[in-house]
Amino acid sequence: MRKNQNVIGDLNNLGKIEVIEKSTPFKGYFQVDTYRFRHSLFEGGLSQEITREIFERGHAAAVLLFDAKTDEVILIEQFRPGAYAAGMAPWLIEVVAGIIEPDENAEDLAQREAMEESGCKIGRLEKIGTFLMTPGGSSETIALFCGEILSQEIKDTYGLDHEGEDIRTHRIKASESYKLMNTGKVTNAITAIALQWLELNNERIRTKWLSD
Structure with missing residues (x-):
């Protein structure tokens, strides 16, 4: 299972995203990735840690x-x-x-x-x-x-x-x-x-x- 630790990116100068961990618990014809992340808030600072599964089916x-x-x-x-x-x-x-x-x-x-x-x-x-x-x-x-x-x-x-x-x-x-x-x-x-x-x-x- 591949993991990317503590990657911080800047998207269009709109806000910060801190990826704490990314993993791939399922990979078949399609793929499911699990992200643990925080993102910048409109009022300032970072959100609490959020975990989400993302369905990767291509474009x-x-x-x-x-x-x-x-x-x-x-x-x-x-x-x-x-x-x-x-x-x-x-x-x-x-x-x-x-x-x-x-x-x-x-x-x-x-x-x-x-x-x-x-x-x-x-x-x-x-x-x-x-x-x-x-x-x-x-x-x-x-x-x-x-x-x-x-x-x-x-x-x-x-x-x-x-x-x-x-x-x-x-x-x-x-x-x-x-x-x-x-x-x-x-x-x-x-x-x-x-x-x-x-x-x-x-x-x-x-x-x-x-x-x-």
Whole structure:
């Protein structure tokens, strides 16, 4: 078990973090690290010692597939065991997403997952942002893009068999996707962010992509 003792860092000059101990009690496909730390308080001084487990599952990228010519989006639907465990409907409407491999960047991941999960070849990518998903207990970030649909290989289902993926796609008007979000049918947070962004930037991105 690897341990780092008494490391003090300064993040963006906003405050001090004293890591008393970091250990890794579990390492499998994912990893759990345990931190013992103190951090600076807004009123001055340091907090009491805090112990937290952090879920390390890597960093991810996601892409909202958008056809500027037809003003349509392609969303995917698949079973999510975490949603089932939370007591929610487990077949979620989502944007394409995946974990970034060590030898690829977020843009490459977006291209790869678009083909694997939806059969889509995509062109230009517009960066929406990078977001922490559950910063209270995980280090995971998601780099989110809007991707230009160039073509789609039509199939009944998509995904990789060896990863247990069973995915279908839905091509709908962008305006209909906003209604899905506004009526609570989209419960995946990164998908909601992507659709809200498109609703605000639809005219700008269509003008940009159609004029080039």
